[in-house]
Amino acid sequence: MSALLDIKDVVVRFAVRGGVFSSAGSIDAVSGVSLSIEEGKTYGIVGESGSGKTTLARAVAGLHHASEGSILYRGQELRDLPEAQFRKLRREIVMMFQDPIGSLSPRLSVKSLITEPFRIQGMKGRDLDAEARRLLAMVGLPPEFAARYPYQISGGQARRVGVARALALDPKLLIADEPTAGLDVSIQGEMLNLLARLQDELGLAIMIITHNLNVVRHITDRVGIMYLGKLVEEGETDTVFSAPRHPYTLALLAANPEPDPDAQLMRIELQGEPPSILNRPTGCEFHTRCPFAQARCSTDVPSWQVAGPAAHRCHLPASWEQDKVCPA
Amino acid sequence: MTVLDIQGLSVSYGTPRGELRALRDVSLSVPERKIVGIVGESGCGKSTLISAIIRLMAPNARVRSGTVRFNGEDLLALPEARMRGLRGTEISMVFQDPMQTHNPVLTVGRQMIDIQYRDKRSKADKLKRAAEMLALVGIPDASARLNQYPFEFSGGMRQRIAIAMALMARPSLLIADEPTTALDATLEVQIIKRLRELQDEIGCSILFISHHLGVIAELCDEVVVMYAGEVVEAGSVRDVFHNPAHPYTRALLECDPGHIKEKTRNLPTIPGNIPDLVSLPGGCIFADRCPQRHDACTEHPVLSEASAGHRAACHLIKAGAPA
Numbered sequence: 185m186s187a188l189l190d191i192k193d194v195v196v197r198f199a200v201r202g203g204v205f206s207s208a209g210s211i212d213a214v215s216g217v218s219l220s221i222e223e224g225k226t227y228g229i230v231g232e233s234g235s236g237k238t239t240l241a242r243a244v245a246g247l248h249h250a251s252e253g254s255i256l257y258r259g260q261e262l263r264d265l266p267e268a269q270f271r272k273l274r275r276e277i278v279m280m281f282q283d284p285i286g287s288l289s290p291r292l293s294v295k296s297l298i299t300e301p302f303r304i305q306g307m308k309g310r311d312l313d314a315e316a317r318r319l320l321a322m323v324g325l326p327p328e329f330a331a332r333y334p335y336q337i338s339g340g341q342a343r344r345v346g347v348a349r350a351l352a353l354d355p356k357l358l359i360a361d362e363p364t365a366g367l368d369v370s371i372q373g374e375m376l377n378l379l380a381r382l383q384d385e386l387g388l389a390i391m392i393i394t395h396n397l398n399v400v401r402h403i404t405d406r407v408g409i410m411y412l413g414k415l416v417e418e419g420e421t422d423t424v425f426s427a428p429r430h431p432y433t434l435a436l437l438a439a440n441p442e443p444d445p446d447a448q449l450m451r452i453e454l455q456g457e458p459p460s461i462l463n464r465p466t467g468c469e470f471h472t473r474c475p476f477a478q479a480r481c482s483t484d485v486p487s488w489q490v491a492g493p494a495a496h497r498c499h500l501p502a503s504w505e506q507d508k509v510c511p512a
Numbered sequence: 513m514t515v516l517d518i519q520g521l522s523v524s525y526g527t528p529r530g531e532l533r534a535l536r537d538v539s540l541s542v543p544e545r546k547i548v549g550i551v552g553e554s555g556c557g558k559s560t561l562i563s564a565i566i567r568l569m570a571p572n573a574r575v576r577s578g579t580v581r582f583n584g585e586d587l588l589a590l591p592e593a594r595m596r597g598l599r600g601t602e603i604s605m606v607f608q609d610p611m612q613t614h615n616p617v618l619t620v621g622r623q624m625i626d627i628q629y630r631d632k633r634s635k636a637d638k639l640k641r642a643a644e645m646l647a648l649v650g651i652p653d654a655s656a657r658l659n660q661y662p663f664e665f666s667g668g669m670r671q672r673i674a675i676a677m678a679l680m681a682r683p684s685l686l687i688a689d690e691p692t693t694a695l696d697a698t699l700e701v702q703i704i705k706r707l708r709e710l711q712d713e714i715g716c717s718i719l720f721i722s723h724h725l726g727v728i729a730e731l732c733d734e735v736v737v738m739y740a741g742e743v744v745e746a747g748s749v750r751d752v753f754h755n756p757a758h759p760y761t762r763a764l765l766e767c768d769p770g771h772i773k774e775k776t777r778n779l780p781t782i783p784g785n786i787p788d789l790v791s792l793p794g795g796c797i798f799a800d801r802c803p804q805r806h807d808a809c810t811e812h813p814v815l816s817e818a819s820a821g822h823r824a825a826c827h828l829i830k831a832g833a834p835a
């Protein structure tokens with residue numbers, strides 16, 4: 185079966201102003217990412233803040249221009265698709281934004297917000313009151329919320345309004361940027377169960393960006409780990425979680441705070457500061473922070489190595505042969 | 513010494529449907545040099561509590577009763593000018609949404625100089641301090657990036673900048689409303705570690721709001737659990753996480769996917785909804801959703817001691833039932 189979304193070597197470049205950065209000229213916030221998402225499946229993207237996750241998601245949703253590479257949706261090239269044509273696709277590919285309050289227009293009531301997609305798509309003749317009730321119920325908010333304004337609801341409630349709005353038009357691909365950040369665990373569970381149910385019912389594919397590794401472990405089929413605009417590891421979630429190969433993945437999994445004040449945590453400390461994409465490290469771009477780096481890591485660029493159900497980019501990947509991690 | 517001492521605080525919002533009682537009889541305290549966490553469902557009143565402490569409330573909000581003492585001074589009774597003087601110096605804030613903290617049209621460097629307006633140092637010194645502070649929270653190329661505008665940073669970077677700004681004034685109380693939600697796990701633990709170090713160095717107390725139980729467990733000394741506008745449990749992190757006394761706290765801990773070892777697509781939740789705060793039910797506020805509800809629960813339970821320094825508002829405690 186061919187993938188619903190097939191991303192190949194995508195680069196998203198931003199121009200940077202003169203001044204101290206005059207030498208840079210431009211930065212690649214996303215620097216050659218390839219991944220594909222099957223219909224009805226969930227793909228998780230995790231990575232350092234500023235690693236380009238939102239930028240990648242926005243490129244797929246047509247909100248950023250991809251400078252290089254290709255973004256195939258059902259075989260159709262989305263890169264450089266004229267806005268007029270992209271508009272029709274906005275029913276099928278929807279994006280839920282990271283910032284819950286900021287992305288809701290403060291002047292619109294909740295009802296107007298969640299039914300706005302019908303108006304934008306010019307779908308007349310709908311009973312908007314009924315639609316608003318249906319959508320609110322779907323995300324677990326009482327009907328009287330329809331009359332409220334964004335400043336009258338809490339952060340978590342705003343997130344649910346965002347979900348209702350995103351699902352208004354029964355999309356095929358939902359891109360969710362941190363959909364549960366700021367939600368308590370019970371509502372997070374409800375939200376994720378809701379997405380799972382809708383996924384089963386509607387065959388919805390989900391690309392989810394989240395910092396919450398526990399969420400990724402439970403709900404995604406595949407996961408991609410980003411660092412400095414590139415994937416450093418990607419593959420089947422179970423494989424990546426049970427046998428991570430790239431040192432950044434190891435550090436990330438080890439950092440996951442446990443809900444137990446006495447947990448004995450095996451942390452892998454990353455050295456130094458996250459590097460800037462204005463000044464990418466040579467060789468393996470993770471070498472400035474990698475606890476396992478060796479001489480050649482600072483000069484030789486590691487290639488993308490496919491190993492069974494997962495792939496990674498490291499000269500000295502962790503091996504899990506005897507059920508224990510032994511880097512190099 | 514108690515830095516922040518809140519007693520019997522009740523706050524309401526005026527709404528077209530009537531009075532929405534967002535906080536009811538909330539008492540909690542933050543001891544000197546301690547980190548106190550607040551957890552609770554979205555809409556339980558955490559942000560309302562913070563806005564009442566720093567007196568930046570929505571126009572339709574009203575304090576019905578209670579006191580908020582900061583180093584002995586009742587904040588609710590202070591003249592506005594004095595309150596303004598405390599905010600950002602003695603009491604600093606980091607918000608859930610870092611964009612709220614930043615002025616979009618000023619460079620980060622400019623903003624960081626502006627918040628040092630009380631200092632007599634030279635502009636160059638202030639810029640140097642700003643760069644040091646940014647480096648401390650892990651912003652690479654700190655001095656170069658001072659020339660950039662907030663939108664040029666990622667969400668997580670903006671959050672770290674907000675933390676840097678909040679700590680620049682060496683406050684005695686830092687209030688942080690979900691400051692790590694935008695960060696990846698490695699940075700989250702790094703920020704937690706830095707917060708702890710900075711807290712120790714500056715000698716401040718922290719009131720830390722988070723939904724991430726793992727973060728609370730790791731960072732905080734004490735934790736306050738809120739539900740629908742009330743404090744339902746409070747105690748040391750160890751007591752509350754290892755021996756939760758309130759059924760709501762137990763449910764919350766059980767819902768944490770971090771606790772669930774087997775992979776599942778069907779995560780546990782707490783069935784039911786938070787009650788309507790405009791028409792409150794009588795009796796225990798959690799009764800609707802409580803698996804252990806019994807006859808006594810039609811009476812509103814008061815906070816009582818489950819063990820030394822560990823309190824919960826549930827009739828099961830008084831009845832001596834095993835928690």
Ligand SMILES: Nc1ncnc2c1ncn2[C@@H]1O[C@H](COP(=O)(O)OP(=O)(O)OP(=O)(O)O)[C@@H](O)[C@H]1O
Nearest residue numbers: 198213233234235236237238239664665666667668
């Ligand atoms: N409009 C823009 N102009 C210039 N640089 C930008 C712009 N938007 C993003 N960037 C830069 O691109 C990089 C990636 O940002 P992005 O928002 O995609 O990160 P992210 O992975 O979503 O991070 P977070 O987890 O913190 O939200 C960052 O270095 C950011 O400063």
Ligand SMILES: Nc1ncnc2c1ncn2[C@@H]1O[C@H](COP(=O)(O)OP(=O)(O)O)[C@@H](O)[C@H]1O
Nearest residue numbers: 336337338525534554555556557558559560570
């Ligand atoms: N300005 C307002 N007017 C009316 N109701 C409000 C206002 N701000 C918050 N609320 C309501 O007060 C309750 C508590 O909200 P909030 O303090 O933001 O919760 P939290 O921060 O715990 O998520 C919620 O029911 C919310 O909808």
Ligand code: SF4
Nearest residue numbers: 468471474481498499
């Ligand atoms: S290639 Fe070297 S520096 Fe890069 S992740 Fe692997 S071991 Fe670390």
Ligand code: SF4
Nearest residue numbers: 796799802809826827
């Ligand atoms: S008082 Fe009753 S209803 Fe309330 S939490 Fe305790 S057992 Fe449950």
Ligand SMILES: [Mg+2]
Nearest residue numbers: 237238282667
């Ligand atoms: Mg982002």
Ligand SMILES: [Mg+2]
Nearest residue numbers: 338339558559
């Ligand atoms: Mg809040």
